[in-house]
Amino acid sequence: MAMRILFVCTGNTCRSPMAEAMLRSMAEGRGFPVEVRSAGVSTVNGLPVSAHASKVLADRKVAYDGRSSAISGEAVGWADLILTMTVSHKRMLLERFPEAVNKTHTLKEFVDRDSSVLSDLEEVERLYSELHMKAALGEQLGEAERTRLLELERRIPSFDIADPFGGSLEEYHSCANEIEDALRRLLDKLQEMQGQDEGEVEGANEGKDEGGKDEGKNIGNEGKNKSEVEGSEGDDKGEKGEFEGKDGNKDD
Structure with missing residues (x-):
């Protein structure tokens, strides 16, 4: 089952859309199953991604045609993991959705x-x-x-990824580089976690298989013992019959 990841920033037009698009592309390149969305803590629905963010993604040959989304209870409930761009975003989100505390982190904090x-x-x-x-x-x-x-x-240390909004194209490229480095470590961590989970499942299945073998062996032994007992009883009955027959012939 694919992990569901939600990236959060302020307006959902710069940092979090870049993180969403880049993670989707990077995960696909690794063959790692993931579903990705993004949202903003102070935005409205339907705004286009900033021109510089769009240019940065195009330069990296990463496709993105999404529009801004305001953070919502539905998005928070959908996510398995929520990664914010700054500590401030994290606090703002948790003030509104305290139930998400165990799955909400800043991106850089989570990979540290x-x-x-x-x-x-x-x-x-x-x-x-x-x-x-x-x-x-x-x-x-x-x-x-x-x-x-x-x-x-x-x-x-600062776990914030600075907002490039209003800055130059170079600042957007710098921001994207910072996000990309964190995403690379994020995928490393998620794949490591997936490997550990698969190992635990395999171990549990092996334990079940061994238990089944032991149970089958015990049942087989029980059957063997039962047959031996029944055979022994049959021999005893046969011997008893033969003895009684001899006694009868003697009386005649």
């Missing part, structure tokens, strides 16, 4: 393999969740928590 960085990110997200909760109650984070949040944000 540094466990220490990921641990810092989890702590930042926890502190921001507390901040939003306290703000709703008219409260504030404590001094120690604010200091810790600032410290974490300073040392965590």
